Amino acid sequence: MSDTESSPYRHEPVEDWYIVGEEIGSGHFAVVKKVVCKRSGTEFAAKFIRKKRASTSRRGARREDIEREISILQELNHVNIIKLYDIFEDKQDVTLILELVSGGELFDFIAERDVLHESEATAFIAQVLEGLAHMHLKNIAHLDLKPENILLTNRAQAVIKLIDFGISRKIEDGKNEIQMLGTPEFVAPEVIAYEPLGLYTDMWAVGVITYILLSGCSPFLGDNKQETFANICAVDFSFDDEFFGNTSDLAKDFIRGLLVKHPGRRASVTDCLSHPWIKPINDRQKEE
Numbered sequence: 327m328s329d330t331e332s333s334p335y336r337h338e339p340v341e342d343w344y345i346v347g348e349e350i351g352s353g354h355f356a357v358v359k360k361v362v363c364k365r366s367g368t369e370f371a372a373k374f375i376r377k378k379r380a381s382t383s384r385r386g387a388r389r390e391d392i393e394r395e396i397s398i399l400q401e402l403n404h405v406n407i408i409k410l411y412d413i414f415e416d417k418q419d420v421t422l423i424l425e426l427v428s429g430g431e432l433f434d435f436i437a438e439r440d441v442l443h444e445s446e447a448t449a450f451i452a453q454v455l456e457g458l459a460h461m462h463l464k465n466i467a468h469l470d471l472k473p474e475n476i477l478l479t480n481r482a483q484a485v486i487k488l489i490d491f492g493i494s495r496k497i498e499d500g501k502n503e504i505q506m507l508g509t510p511e512f513v514a515p516e517v518i519a520y521e522p523l524g525l526y527t528d529m530w531a532v533g534v535i536t537y538i539l540l541s542g543c544s545p546f547l548g549d550n551k552q553e554t555f556a557n558i559c560a561v562d563f564s565f566d567d568e569f570f571g572n573t574s575d576l577a578k579d580f581i582r583g584l585l586v587k588h589p590g591r592r593a594s595v596t597d598c599l600s601h602p603w604i605k606p607i608n609d610r611q612k613e614e
């Protein structure tokens with residue numbers, strides 16, 4: 327029996343229901359295109375995931391990885407996490423119909439601005455933490471947090487959306503013996519050391535992202551992957567006055583609590599949401 331015959335996903339052609347538009351992005355074995363629902367006229371993003379055709383093939387995503395990403399997306403329901411609306415499958419692709427986010431990647435936003443004011447950074451990071459808190463409460467770790475996987479709904483009152491759950495995992499009993507690699511600049515020491523990963527692995531990435539938002543620099547980036555990994559394992563970073571001269575002690579304390587080698591001593595998402603650098607933002611949002 328072919329994998330499409332038994333699959334729970336819709337087998338009609340995507341094109342029967344959606345007008346498929348321009349490519350807006352791409353990732354591992356996937357392309358993301360803008361689509362318009364023929365019935366409602368509503369715009370969505372469609373992530374076309376190419377399926378591995380043969381077990382020996384190096385191309386295409388494994389079925390269990392596709393089904394894991396879908397299962398995780400179906401379990402999540404939060405304003406700061408991309409929403410999954412529908413799923414199609416044909417011979418070559420599984421296609422996820424997702425909410426469309428039009429403000430681009432946080433990565434580009436930073437690149438255009440070089441650095442952000444602390445109030446902008448805390449507003450972004452507070453939303454990342456809220457989305458992560460929703461995931462971590464369900465013992466789901468993202469494991470590939472980076473500015474490219476944080477989208478903005480618009481450039482003004484930006485609501486952030488976490489995307490790309492391609493290597494996300496349910497964490498059993500607090501940690502997982504899974505081996506994988508996110509993006510070198512953002513991976514935690516335990517990833518490099520092939521030690522158990524956990525929700526704490528996401529928190530290291532939050533520290534790296536916050537450091538970048540405030541300085542425009544990447545704390546551990548070396549001239550090559552090996553050098554970057556060595557800097558990460560040595561937790562070799564500093565708050566160079568040239569880039570952090572106007573950064574508050576609270577912000578530095580927030581980052582220091584995350585860039586901690588021992589996962590058990592690293593700040594959790596709950597610790598971060600109650601950190602004084604973040605808490606005033608949350609209190610203010612609650613007043614609004």
Ligand SMILES: COc1cc(-c2ccc3ncc(-c4cccc([C@@H](O)NCCN(C)C)c4)n3n2)ccc1O
Pocket residue numbers: 350351352353354358371373408424425426427428430431474475477489490491492
């Ligand atoms: C759920 O997983 C994904 C969602 C999306 C997604 C969903 C809605 C949406 N609206 C706009 C966009 C968009 C706009 C510009 C670039 C990208 C993205 O492809 N770049 C992210 C790169 N990342 C996958 C490394 C995505 N997206 N992307 C992209 C990749 C994913 O793995």
